[in-house]
Amino acid sequence: MNMFLKNCWYVAAWDHEILGDTLLSRTLLGQPVLFYRKEDGTVVAMDNKCCHRHAPLHMGRKEGDCVRCMYHGAKYDATGACVEVPGQERIPPKLRQRVYPTAQRKRWVWIWMGDPALADDTLIPDTFSLAHPDWRWKPSYLHYECNYLLISDNLLDFSHLSYVHEKTFGGSPNIAEARPEVQRMARGVRVSRPVRGTVPAPYHQRLGSFEGKVDRWFRYDFHVPGILLLDAGVKSTATPDDDMSGALQFHSCQAITPETEKSTHYFFMQAHNFRLDDAVVTESIDQSQKRAFIEDKQILEAQQQMIDNSPESPMVAMAADAGLMQYRRLLSELIDLESKAPAVIPLIPVTP
Amino acid sequence: MNMFLKNCWYVAAWDHEILGDTLLSRTLLGQPVLFYRKEDGTVVAMDNKCCHRHAPLHMGRKEGDCVRCMYHGAKYDATGACVEVPGQERIPPKLRQRVYPTAQRKRWVWIWMGDPALADDTLIPDTFSLAHPDWRWKPSYLHYECNYLLISDNLLDFSHLSYVHEKTFGGSPNIAEARPEVQRMARGVRVSRPVRGTVPAPYHQRLGSFEGKVDRWFRYDFHVPGILLLDAGVKSTATPDDDMSGALQFHSCQAITPETEKSTHYFFMQAHNFRLDDAVVTESIDQSQKRAFIEDKQILEAQQQMIDNSPESPMVAMAADAGLMQYRRLLSELIDLESKAPAVIPLIPVTP
């Protein structure tokens, strides 16, 4: 079975990673890809390996909308066609780099690694908080030495907040004890986990100065191949449900993109819509999230090592695995479908 | 063929490595194992990989005699049974960790990695000097990047003292030239190598201030799977054989435990029964031994690399290999027997 779904949009980079003459080298789905920006601002994604002698193009030079390999001087345009070979007039048509469809949406650069004819940019999920005047945030990135599905698993079961993030996002076993509702969507799952009458997480307490118990909510769509759009918050149990005046509301956009079978890119941010002009709050939320994700990173990388140590050994399910198991099943069905008939993959837009 | 004998006792740790809330992670025979101590002081050895999603339990939390996985909160008791799953009432019986028999004897924690029904603690060799008022010593540990049999080989042929330890334990080619007597035991070999009228080793000279030639003796039992109990000493040739007044006598307990196919744990100490109240002597003996063992480590790790470079290449025997070849044959017979009929392994106690 293929490890990766190809006919879907992956997040490849933050927009600010590709500026000016940058030749960005990034491996995605095991494939070394070169990224650069054309004069008109659109992003070119091209196989990073020069088809001549396999030197990496990111060690080359950007010349206008073209890139020149700095080993023997072959020059490729933005369509991947070789347009110059030093000392040679006729250019063999085989001297051509594969290029990938890209799209830029609100600070994220997306790439389509499958059949270009199927690349439909209406399938890109709406990451509204990445560019919205009511929300503030900072961009973040982490590199994980583990398979991307271990990160999906992690995101699809927030019971881990009570344990992995006991001292950051968690605070009590109550999150783990609250049963989540999981709904399947055409290209993802929706998970809701309300937690009522719990103690505030250390992280929330610092921001909200709550007195007494709080209600918390988590509701997110997790889209194929690994895009999480999270609506979360916390408010005092003492205020009515529809009174958001003292609440802390968050919206988080997170994207996991496989680098190789055993390593993953993680792009993320957590936006807040309160105290918008207080840079300290924005900074603190970013740092808290990063600190918590490093807790995830440590346990997931340790988990990967345990799995590598005896890959055949089975896992035993618990009730909390419902979300991740639905998602793994969905993804595996899509990968299976794709390998059988790449042309007829059900490119059904996400149910709103 | 299996690489390791399973139905036997291995040294897993020094007792002081598992104290209080310690969750010790140690890989033995390729298996990641978690060690912790119960309230009553006995040691629990459990697969370190949580059977739920394979997170390592040593990153978890000790709760009384139980351990909780700090990924999703599964809690296991000292028998390996899962006794709590957050947010779930019925616990699937498959949520269970494998536990291993352990035994503590005089500062060493032993583990039985094979069939628990066969674990017979009368088979543990008598390491008397590890807890005896007439002997002083310090505990030591080294990690070797080589297969455990290369260390057995090394210990079973003391001719290497003349070369590897020329400037520490050796001092002259006389040890290599003295032919050892090797006797086979039910679960090991006994090696005796008297060396008469030689120059004192640099190490002995510093401790004993000998004038003129000395006699040295080495006599040790080497037990399956890698326990060496050594009785050694040095005295002036000028004094009668039964006069031990000016002699330096040593007793050493050493245990080699495979970590993986290519790495090994080495637990050791060297006890002396003279100048008991002189801490400098104890310290100096410990340091001399460690310095010499690092000489072994360097040559054995280099040997492992040479073997890895061309694993098929045969070795050519010399007379000095008699001990190690007897031992390798014995071990290989036991491993062979075990793979054929694990229930009838000849668990004959060591001949005294």
Next chain:
Amino acid sequence: MNMFLKNCWYVAAWDHEILGDTLLSRTLLGQPVLFYRKEDGTVVAMDNKCCHRHAPLHMGRKEGDCVRCMYHGAKYDATGACVEVPGQERIPPKLRQRVYPTAQRKRWVWIWMGDPALADDTLIPDTFSLAHPDWRWKPSYLHYECNYLLISDNLLDFSHLSYVHEKTFGGSPNIAEARPEVQRMARGVRVSRPVRGTVPAPYHQRLGSFEGKVDRWFRYDFHVPGILLLDAGVKSTATPDDDMSGALQFHSCQAITPETEKSTHYFFMQAHNFRLDDAVVTESIDQSQKRAFIEDKQILEAQQQMIDNSPESPMVAMAADAGLMQYRRLLSELIDLESKAPAVIPLIPVTP
């Protein structure tokens, strides 16, 4: 197919690497080899792995023209025969190390890794500038983490000077644009590439203070298995072709010797025959060459990683590949011949 040609001379070391009691350990063609010098100055090359228990002999001790393994004391003479086993009178004839023919020619130590009966030292190319009063140079060495053929490729297509060495040896695209002439020889290829009316390379400008355009020439024999003898130079276009008074002339001897399939030894120097008594010039040429070769090393190691990432992916040829393709074909024919009938390899001396 074999990766390496065996019946040929490889450069193993600079002469100054094997002095006095040096026991030099160097892996060649995947084989760990020990080098040391006999009292009469000739170099012994012997398998570095002691045939007894596979300890490396370079951790041993040189005793006259012999080497003693410092694990258990086996002593070998310069023919590889074991001449002493401590504590043992009869020495088994199987205790014998393989030795390899060597030859020293003008500062380089050569080794023949194939059938010793075929070792014919008239096949060693004439590296005259390595010992000639009219030429000055400094010896250099680099270790490359790539297959040796990637280095051959690099040396057989000087069009890379315009790109890889743009700021050192290159200076303009003119070198890449000049079409080289490639002639096949019995055991190599000859490449000539005259470049007329170009701008001087930054490196030449510093040495020669040219005014206006220059002519450059490169002419080299590239011998199996990887010996490059280069005659190169630069002179003002304003002076007649046969007037060498203001020219800078260079002669470079370079040797690439596989260490393993993925790593290579590179021995090289670049001699000059002008301003012989100016040590600054010699130093500066050596440093310029090393700086440029590090540019090669970076791109070749990156190329190796790209190839490893997808080894099956084909390369697409351009005209500039003519030299390297001829050479790869020749080498592959020789390796093929050798594997079929090692005795009849065409040991035809190089056409002058």
